[in-house]
Amino acid sequence: MQNETVIAGFGGQGVLFLGKVMAYAALFEDLKVTWFPSYGPEMRGGTANCTVVISDEEIGSPQVKNPKAIVVMNRPSLDKYEHMVAPGGYLVINTSMVNRKATRTDIHVLEIPSVELAEELGDKRLANTIILGALNEKAKFLKKESLLKGLEESLSHGKKDLLEINKKAMEKGAAYITTQ
Amino acid sequence: MARELWKGNEAFAEAAVRAGLQAYFGYPITPQTEALEYLSARMPELGRAFLQAESELGAINMVYGAACTGARVMTSTSSPGTSLMMEGLSYIAATEVPMVLVDVVRGGPGLGTIQPSQGDYNQIVHGGGHGDYHCIVLAPSTVQEAVDQVYEIFDLAEKYRSIGVILLDGTIGQMIEPAEMPPMREIRKEIPEWAVRGGTGSNKRVLTSVHLVPEDMEVLDLRLIKKWQEVEKNEVRFTEYYMDDAKIAVVGFGTAGRIALSAVRTARALGIPVGLIRPISLSPFPYQAIKEAAAQVDHILVVEMNSGMMLEDVMKVVKDSTNVEFYGRMGGIMPFPDEILSEIQRIASGTTPSDIHPRDRWLKRMESVVDF
């Protein structure tokens, strides 16, 4: 078993954070995991993406040409990555920031108005967690409990007060996508 | 100790701390800076020496000074910084004081890119600094291996009074993986016999690399080579995958090795009898393992993130006995497993023997991939 998720967007959209939540969740399930960022010289505002590979055996390549799932947080990421999703895989589109539809028909396309949903929870910074909740509800790469523990671990450094609301956001993303 | 998530650069820094690191000197350079940052907090917390030097020249010579006292000492840098350290490394090799360098390799030449590469193979494995010397060079392919190798290489460096280098592709420095940290070792109390400590008269010690009498210099040179024979005898490391019945052997180290593993698995699933040899010690190089593989397989495919630097070492032992092929990506580009798989499939479907150097054949094939 191996699955790969690419999360792409602008710096500041919580792209690397989502990957880390998944990596922690995989660790809790005693799986092998690799989190690999694209790293650039800009400190702020550049594009950011990371690849999370989860497997039950020794992981070879930390990045693959055709990942099982790709999350695009903005339009440039959709344009860059849509064609790369493995057939039958998942393309998660943050429709709050993307003004076009996917063109592929051989993959699962999940459209999430993440910012609007986050605002319903009172904090638009929760958009990324909502996306993760939605993706995992469909792709089921990880157990929901593991992801919640992953959130807990990722927010453990002085951000504990954000934990409950992030858990709610994860649930909200999952609930939203099941009604679509 | 349970597995925890570690970023490669921070993981090897902590591993060094646990190996009993007494002093660290470094200079910021992407993609290794997290190690410097990590140790800037961690070392003082333990009452150990940390200093951000004025340059890589400063850093390596601070390491040199500290190493002369017998302290466990390390620096880390990335390719352009490694170039600057070459002078110091040559002096340190000549003085035979142990130290550890972690080179988090990025694409070059020049300022190059900050993306991962294996372009420092030649400057680390085949010298770089002036004169006849060798470093012990290990190449990890995962964060856990980086941890284990850094933890171990201090012992190797001290055993042989040699330079220990971890050639860490930028990939491994920047990635996060689960790793288990080794236990914290006590700081070594005893001072090695050769180390300076303040002494006069018959206790006076001079650690120098100057030997103006050529006969004396030759004695040192010969002794260094003799010592290296011991290293070659004792410290060769490599790992193999699916080699038992392989007819094609892929050879790759570090990141290229692990990417090749993905390709080899897929090829195996397609019924191609292919295996993988991943050299772990690049110096000393696992010549014998390559030689034995060459006797077993019909083709050897060398995969690197450079233009075939290790390829030359492989070819040195394979000679004409087996067909050798090469595939590389450069400048900060990592190959996808699919690219290596295509190479394996191309080879498996039958290649005609050629007198043209594998690098030249690869370069020709690259013309259809990249416009250059």
Place this chain on the structure above:
Amino acid sequence: MVAMDLSEMEVVYQHPHALVDMYTHFCPGCTHGVAHRLVAEVLDEMALSERTIGVASVGCSVFSYNYLNIDFVQAPHGRAPAMATGVKRVLPDHIVMTYQGDGDMISIGAGEIVAAAGRGENITVIFINNANYGMTGGQMAPTTLPGMKTSSSPNGRDVEQAGYPILACELLSTQQGASYIARRSLHDPKNIRMAKKAIRLAFETQVRGLGFSMVELLSTCPTNWHMTPVKAVKWLEEKMIPYYPLGDYKVHPTISELKV
């Protein structure tokens, strides 16, 4: 002849313990030997030899480790302050000194010396300024005087083309981390005594943990200056001192109150 009982006599002058008893390899009239002796006398007086580590540099100064009877390491060209930093940071209770020439310290090693001074690195630097690269045969150094002929400035240093000498004391004394910066000369007994006092104060600075200390010693190089030893000391006095004024460039208050 009446035998004298030497044990009854007061010792007023002797070979310093910190100086190895050996023939010198330096050229006749070279002041390196004087500098070595002054350092050795200070190490004896302060009883520092057992805990001092010297850092030799590249050039004629490299063989300071043969003459001074203390532990030594030898640095690549210009890097002695960095190497001294490495030693000092792991052995902070030890005394660490570098012994560097002008080409080494203020040309190729300008970065390292400025950084060490800026950090207030608690080391002592003995800086030999003889206005040329001695060991390689008398080429122009950053300290070569304007108009001075050397093997690489055969028509005299042309400041339009080669620029001006770098003034090490003036430069380093601007650094906050520097606590004792002084320039002395080795051209006559009076100045040699003053040089010794400055070396003493530099080590006193380090012993007290006050930070970076450096003594610049104007020195002769008769061979490469193509002068007799006597003419060389005269030339130093007449030509070098006006360009490189002697004096204290920076003295930590604790040190200025010290009587030695």
